[in-house]
Amino acid sequence: MHRMLDLPADRPRSPLAPLDEFYATLGLEPPRLALVEAHALPPDARALLAAPGPLTRRLEERERQPVALRVLERTHVGDVYRRRVVLLRSADATPLALGAIKVDLTRVAPAAKAAILAEREPFGRIVRVADDAPSRLFRLAADAAIAGALDVAPGAALHGRSRLVVDRGGDTIAEIAEILVPGSAAAAARD
Secondary structure, three states: OOEOOOOOOOOOOOOOOOHHHHHHHHOOOOOOEEEEOHHHOOHHHHHHHOOOOOHHHHHHHHHOOOEEEEEEEEEEEOOEEEEEEEEEEOOOOOEEEEEEEEEEHHHOOHHHHHHHHHOOOOHHHHOOOOEEOOOEEEEEEOOHHHHHHHOOOOOOEEEEEEEEEEOOOOEEEEEEEEEEOOHHHHHHHHO
16 A cells, blocks of 8 residues: 555545645635546547556657646645646647646655756656556546636546556655546647
């Protein structure tokens, strides 16, 4: 069992963690979602979300260019750093994914900590670890906050995942939730 970042043992982890924490801060209810199996995802979403490891690398391979980062909000209290971001196509700033991350900064090297706090690069490009806990895949309808961040219509059907990044000892380095712009929308913007 992975030690969670300041999560009480008697409270189950939300599939939207840590994105749900940003909603709570704003006094909003997070969107309802349905957990899905990998085979239920559209092919593009399955290729990006069902494999372990950073989404950043797979987005960069698909887009054939680096992914840029736009930080929407962040909190930094003690050794816990949270941010909500949009991953963007570098060439034209088209949104590709919405991400939320909660990082235990005591679990990363000093250089990685500095890079995370500099907010210039996606976490998946900064921290490389050998272990990645299994993802929970989900489907949801974009609410106003997600639609605005990803430039999609409210109610758009989106897919995402939540995952844990853990160190070799099994302790959690980060909790991550990622929601993709549908592949056809990103591809249409690229073409």
